Amino acid sequence: MGRPRQICARRVLALLTLALAAACQGPPEVRWHEPDAYPERLSDWGLLAHRQAGVVLGRGVVPYEIATPLFSDHALKLRTVYLPAEGRMTYRAQDAFELPVGSIVTKTFFYPIGADAGGKAMAVAAAGWSGDPADLTPSAYRLVETRLLVRQADGWHALPYVWDGDDAYLRLTGALLPMTLAIGGQPTALPYVVPARSECAGCHATDHASGRLSLIGLKARHVNRPYPGHADSQLATWAQRGLLAGLPDAAAWPAAADWQNPEATAAERARAYLDVNCGHCHSPTGPAATSGMHLDIHTTASRPLGICKPPIAAGRGSGGHRYGIVPGQPDASILVYRMETRDPATRMPETGRSVVHQAGVELVRDWIAQLPGECV
């Protein structure tokens, strides 16, 4: 098939799709696909649609939020979970919930569209959003990518889709999207990286030896909070709706700190932040176990946390510092150095961050500053 014909076909298809979308007022119907036939268009999953009226979730697709999110170059995120008919999540106190075959978890990354001083449209770094998908209209928000985790019989499959116009397209190889992002009003060059399918495992293969993908956010401690605009914890809501089995009494529910909650201590907020941003790799079973530095919430001993611990194979990632964390001295701590650099060879996390998360850095600095003791 020749190239010109492809182009024409696509333009016609785009118009047809627009027409159909306009005609279609109800939510999309979710459709299942086997591994040998994953669709090139996100719309073929029926999980969500981007319309003039905002994002419309597919029938049975449930949005959720987590207490402390992963920082991804200031992208805002819409997270959803879809369960097959009669399917339920199974509660786990510590690990990710078990989801049945046929489940699909999505995460859509987006930015508000603002304008620079000259009126030029530009993606903007924002602190948050309403949580109402209807607010995500094409004129107000730019959708960048939607990542799927699809529960097949042999485990979770990761699929990256990149938005282009009113649909997103499967990009197994990920993408490098040169963007300009207004951060605090300052236009900042952002080489936005959509991870390749294999790079999804960089975070989601939390048991590196098996290489099997796991959910990260759907853990009790992360989702034990109300969805925006609601009063009850998502755990309670999901149990009431028959989406979650095995939920114990509320007294037993763990809760990760909200990293921005002023009522939580710096230690609680920093550890929750590090758990979500680092702990999937930096754990005793994660790919960064090779470093001997574990930042997951379950690590409590000081040396494995990096306190007064020399680096193993950091190379120039040490930034000239001797220890991962030096109590009371954020400026002497490799952890802070690696959060503050944009150098791809030494920045942390390795995947999903190109610009510096100043608020996260300040939180970790505050925590280290008040840690007692010294490295002798």
Add this chain to the structure above:
Amino acid sequence: MIESRHPDRRVPAMLGALLLAIGGCGGDGDTGGASADTAPATGYEEQLRLALETVEPGGVITVPPGTHAFTRSLVLNVDGVTIRGAGMGESVLSFKGQVAGAEGLLVNAGDFTIEDLAIEDTVGDALKINGATNVVVRRVRTEWTNGPDTENGAYGIYPVQTENTLIEGSVAIGASDAGIYVGQSRNVIVRNNRAEHNVAGIEIENTVGADVFDNVARHNTGGILVFNMPDLPQAGHSTRLFRNDVSDNNTPNFGAPGSAVASVPAGSGVIINSNDRVEIFDNQIGGHKTANVLISSLFSAEYTSDRETASSFDPYPETIYLHGNTYGPGGEAPDRPALNELRVAVFGPDGRFPDIVWDGVVDPAKAPAGLEICIEDDATFLNIDAANGSANPSTDLARHRCQHPPLPAVSLALAG
């Protein structure tokens, strides 16, 4: 039929079509300046990346001759794959324009073979193989083409937490840490390689069972290192270094401050630090201005002063056995003021450090039998008595004229 334009095709075929389609339409559906160009990259970078995403277990990916430019790390997660170029001078993956990813190629898969290609100028490590079983790296060159530079990536060829690994016929140049770095692994053979202009030429760290032989390590800061680092799940032991040519490793240390190798004095041939059961024999070692062989405890390394480490870590080099080695001149200008002062104090202003220098720190709680530093070489020797501030340095080799049983050879059950 929008829903099923390619109902019977698999993802790779569909993606191929999509590449053409979107590539041709570039810019459709933009939302003004807030949009980026979302068209996929084209050219060989995209082709190889797609091959890595879609290869089946047991598949072979062929890298054609030419210098191929990459902007992002490559990742392989599929077991049983062979990546094969047309030669380390012909098939070159160049990461000069890399903007994302901490490696050139990251492999998280076993039964992996890579051969006959080069990886150049990565921002971080060139080739990292993490947590794999059965790995072959053959005739691969990793190089930073600008020569020694602190800004170069840390490691050239870097298997970590692997089991059964063969690195042979390869070349590693310009790494700001180690050219060939085997970490936390078991059962390793490193042979017939050339490592030059790195901080450390070849480094074996926290590894159990490594045979390192017939290699050339020249013009690094330190030639061949066998180290143990604290705070890791596995302490290393049982490494054999033999028939290597370790010469003229006098390149000024360009390691990043704070890294373990930044403490390596320029002009070091072989360094054993905190590791046990190391047999060093039939090597040619010479031309090192600090010393041809350094044997030290963690306490003499400059990367940590933390003595509490010793509670969970054996910081002493034990059961070290040197025999049959041939030494060239060396020791004329140790690259540390304290060492140089010691040279002058013991050997005079025109004297040289001897071939083999040991910090002399032993575990006072252990009986020495079986743990000695045994030296059968025709060599000169210095125990610098570091534990006592060099109060009683000694050149007496008599206490080290002993033998240990030979270590068994490493045997790899690898195809090819």
